[in-house]
Amino acid sequence: MDKIDRYADELKRMRDESLYRTMNVIESAQSSNITIDGKDYVLFASNSYLDLCNDDYVKECAQRALNMYGTGSGGSRLTTGTTALHDELERRLALLKKRESAIVFDTGYMTNVGVISSITSEGDIIFSDELNHASIIDGCRLSKAELVIYRHNDMEDLEEKLRLYRGKHGLIVSDGVFSMDGDIVNLPRLVRLADEYGKLSMIDEAHATGVLGSNGLGTEEYYGIEGAADIVMGTLSKAVGSEGGFVCADNTIVSYLRNKARSFIFSTSLSPVTIASAIAGLDCITAERVAALRDNVRYLCDRLNEAGVNVKSDSAIIPVIIGDEQKALDISAELMKQGYYVSAIRYPTVKKNSARLRITLMSSHTKEEIRGLADLIGRYCK
Ligand code: PMP
Numbered sequence: 001m002d003k004i005d006r007y008a009d010e011l012k013r014m015r016d017e018s019l020y021r022t023m024n025v026i027e028s029a030q031s032s033n034i035t036i037d038g039k040d041y042v043l044f045a046s047n048s049y050l051d052l053c054n055d056d057y058v059k060e061c062a063q064r065a066l067n068m069y070g071t072g073s074g075g076s077r078l079t080t081g082t083t084a085l086h087d088e089l090e091r092r093l094a095l096l097k098k099r100e101s102a103i104v105f106d107t108g109y110m111t112n113v114g115v116i117s118s119i120t121s122e123g124d125i126i127f128s129d130e131l132n133h134a135s136i137i138d139g140c141r142l143s144k145a146e147l148v149i150y151r152h153n154d155m156e157d158l159e160e161k162l163r164l165y166r167g168k169h170g171l172i173v174s175d176g177v178f179s180m181d182g183d184i185v186n187l188p189r190l191v192r193l194a195d196e197y198g199k200l201s202m203i204d205e206a207h208a209t210g211v212l213g214s215n216g217l218g219t220e221e222y223y224g225i226e227g228a229a230d231i232v233m234g235t236l237s238k239a240v241g242s243e244g245g246f247v248c249a250d251n252t253i254v255s256y257l258r259n260k261a262r263s264f265i266f267s268t269s270l271s272p273v274t275i276a277s278a279i280a281g282l283d284c285i286t287a288e289r290v291a292a293l294r295d296n297v298r299y300l301c302d303r304l305n306e307a308g309v310n311v312k313s314d315s316a317i318i319p320v321i322i323g324d325e326q327k328a329l330d331i332s333a334e335l336m337k338q339g340y341y342v343s344a345i346r347y348p349t350v351k352k353n354s355a356r357l358r359i360t361l362m363s364s365h366t367k368e369e370i371r372g373l374a375d376l377i378g379r380y381c382k
Pocket of ligand 1: 107108109110112133135175179204206207235236237243244245
């Protein structure tokens with residue numbers, strides 16, 4: 001048998017099960033309207049919730065940084081890769097999340113992997129929601145701690161499991177907004193349980209920063225419990241419109257991460273241009289933009305419910321559950337034909353037979369664009 005046959009066999013199996021993945025090549029900036037292969041689409045699949053990737057002010061700031069600092073950062077953060085911009089971004093993030101300190105990683109994925117594997121050790125326990133993002137799962141896999149999975153956002157189940165591990169050091173970790181379902185963690189209860197059972201609490205604010213709370217500060221603002229979690233992790237790659245990941249916490253945790261998190265220490269730091277875009281993106285997270293996004297979410301949910309498609313969301317992610325993988329792909333392809341880009345999400349990102357259209361909104365979508373999408377989905381999903 002040829003050395004690569006097994007990979008070809010696996011790819012064939014994926015094709016047969018409608019799980020094979022391909023990429024669309026976008027020929028324009030990431031915004032609410034994009035071009036693919038010369039054809040225009042309204043984009044309802046991006047995580048750029050506040051439409052900042054192509055914002056004039058953000059681009060001006062990025063250009064200024066490009067002229068001053070050049071392109072690459074030339075080293076890891078602990079060698080030559082920390083510019084005044086990196087320092088400024090960390091100060092801004094700590095202020096935003098009302099914490100003593102912040103630390104920026106190259107991506108959100110690297111943040112979760114680096115943080116979870118470094119703050120837990122052999123003999124510790126990690127309690128993780130069953131629907132947590134893959135980067136949290138991989139952080140748990142890299143850690144030497146024991147892993148306990150609790151039912152999705154089920155605080156009764158979490159408490160039952162916490163009772164079994166009293167006295168052990170550990171971490172409870174959860175998405176703030178769940179990336180494929182768009183629902184929100186029961187943070188007040190999670191934090192109370194963490195304190196009661198002496199565990200660290202950590203939330204992943206990838207889809208909450210710039211989205212939840214009147215000022216877009218995230219899940220803690222949504223519940224009015226700012227400063228409650230021990231560790232707030234987030235990404236700069238979604239509402240902020242740039243790239244990178246971060247942690248906000250007290251000085252001790254952040255200093256510990258600077259010294260111990262391998263994905264922070266052993267990788268070249270982000271380009272100053274990316275960092276400048278992130279700082280400018282933070283400037284643009286205003287109550288007005290966040291309110292416009294929320295208004296669009298409400299509008300789409302109302303239109304879909306009217307069209308007989310049951311949905312509910314307080315975040316910018318609205319899943320329409322289809323079930324069958326091929327059917328989800330077919331509906332997504334139909335929507336593409338009509339000029340609407342909506343991703344079909346399948347296993348292993350979600351459980352088998354729970355394939356879905358994952359609609360994401362931007363603050364800049366027009367009501368007409370949203371209505372057009374809702375009408376089509378109503379027609380295809382009945
Ligand atoms: N956490 C969650 C909940 C996410 O959805 C994602 C990205 N999809 C990440 C972390 C990783 O972030 P990044 O894309 O910046 O690596």
